[in-house]
Amino acid sequence: MKSIGIGCFNFGISKLVSTDIKVSEHVQNIKSSLEKIPSIGEIEIEFDDRFDDLITVPANNIGLKHNLVIPHIEFLRVEFSLHLPTRIQVSVLDESWAYERSGTEDFRVTLVSSFYGPVTFVESVGSAVKNDPSYSVRIVRAFLEAEFKKLEENVTFEYLGPSPFHANLFLTENTEKKGCAMIECEEIHARGYNDIIFKYDPEKFTSEQEIYEYFISEVDGELGLFYEIVRLKNxxxxxxxxxxxxxxxxxxxxxxxxxxxxxxxxxxxxxxxxxxxxxxxxxxxxxxxxxxxxxxxxxxxxxxxxxxxxxxxxxxxxxxxxxxxxxxxxxxxxxxxxxxxxxxxxxxxxxxxxxxxxxxxxxxxxxxxxx
Missing domain, CATH: 1.20.58 (Methane Monooxygenase Hydroxylase; Chain G, domain 1)
Known part of the structure; x- marks a missing residue:
């Protein structure tokens, strides 16, 4: 079972960039910045180089904090692993129970650019079944925010609330019936955030990675629309x-x-x-x-x-x-x-x-x- 929290993160352009840059340059800047954070590894960044356009550098470093997605890079995907020992989780949120809620020290962060804007998936790798994946989003968000403030780079880390999204997502094999849809979901209502259980038919996929890719492609459009409405309201x-x-x-x-x-x-x-x-x-x-x-x-x-x-x-x-x-x-x-x-x-x-x-x-x- 995969435990997944949802957020809205983006990598913006810092004030150090004074001239317009191409998408490929900004993508390289994102990778360079992530590589300077020791806790981050397995960085994979993809984008469609057919859209390697010139990005107009915004005035006053505006971005998600101003409810704007700048830059909005089509078909961008940023993925990396993140190892955060218990002591770091406790320190970034100043909450002693951080590990008990995240249930892991390892996270997999995937940022995709949907039609409406960025959506981020934070997987709590190897966590217990009863963990709180939305809490993991808080930990990752706070850590990245603190680390990027230390870096004097051409990239900024930005996020939009609610991050975490107000639901906990779980991806698991459908063992109850065969021949079902590729993915079905069931929502379990709770006092806090609801749990949404996504069940997949294992016979229709060849690997866990393929399942995860399909899951993201199924839900990123709706979640992107959700966050775009939030930006417009703000x-x-x-x-x-x-x-x-x-x-x-x-x-x-x-x-x-x-x-x-x-x-x-x-x-x-x-x-x-x-x-x-x-x-x-x-x-x-x-x-x-x-x-x-x-x-x-x-x-x-x-x-x-x-x-x-x-x-x-x-x-x-x-x-x-x-x-x-x-x-x-x-x-x-x-x-x-x-x-x-x-x-x-x-x-x-x-x-x-x-x-x-x-x-x-x-x-x-x-x-x-x-x-």
Whole structure:
């Protein structure tokens, strides 16, 4: 039985790279960086050299931490073994029970680039049946993050939550029936993460490696879609957070009250309100477009019913796409805009009257002086 945890890791481009590089160069940089970590061995990296394109180096080292896959290398596969003694597992997570949950000191990490983005499989090699493979993802993630911070290389280690994916996967031989499908799965519900048992027909495969390759090819598309939805949700949340901060700054001005000496502040507020209203309309259009795109992806993925193992997870992820009070805030801003315009109009009338009175008085004094 193989125990497998799922995550979303990627190897990005560090700030040390200042010019655009080819895919093959970045792949070589990944290999060189991994080779400098003593605990890592058996490194195998594959990609389709027909797509050895030029990668545009991103500004400010953006990547998965900004919910973007940069670079997204088509057909990339990075695989390596990782030996982490118990003391290291305990230290990287600062949890004394680390080994008891991982059940092993040896891991096999496989990163594949699906259509939607990277998906990572962490196998707990030789672990006990009752181990926690999702916990192994945490250990591997924390270790790689710490090691890459020490390296001054052209590659960064990045990850996206949830890493681990909220389920434990087990791959085992189907001993109950012959002539079954190549792989079938059964989900066992638990208080924490559910266990998903994948059972394969041993008569349809020639080796354990072939079974594992087939398993990855069966599930990476669904898992890639799951993480792409996560990235889109995070980007939408970040954009909304910025709009919310701008709205809060307007509220602070409102708390100051309507005083005649606030004329310039109110004028600036009016301009800001109009900018935020434009941002809201842009955000609304983008949000509706993203929702529609996600719905189309999900419907397309499950309309063919080819490989359906994580449909509940993907659809729940889609269903939890956040909604935002766009219309309510737009209405408040328009109401506030009308108040600001009225305030400015009254201020102009007041100032005009004030200056008119002053000028009139001066003229009267001057005329009286001539008499």
């Amino acid at each position: 980007r939408q949340n970040n954009a909304w957070r910025q709009i919310s901060e701008n709205v809060q700054s307007l509220k602070q001005v409102e708390l100051g009250g309507l005083r005649w000496w606030s004329f310039l502040k109110k004028y600036k507020q009016l301009r800001n309100q109009r900018d935020i209203i434009n941002e809201l309309y842009q955000f609304k259009a983008e949000n509706e477009g993203v929702r529609k795109q996600v719905q189309e992806w999900v419907d397309d993925a499950y309309s063919k019913q080819l490989a359906v193992y994580f449909e509940d997870y993907v659809r729940n992820n889609e269903a939890k796409f956040p909604s935002y009070p766009i219309d309510a805030i737009s209405e408040w801003l328009r109401h506030n805009e009308a108040r600001s315009i009225k305030y400015i109009e009254l201020s102009i009338i007041f100032i005009s009257s004030l200056f008119g009175g002053v000028i009139g008085s001066l003229l009267t004094i001057l005329l009286q002086g001539r008499e």
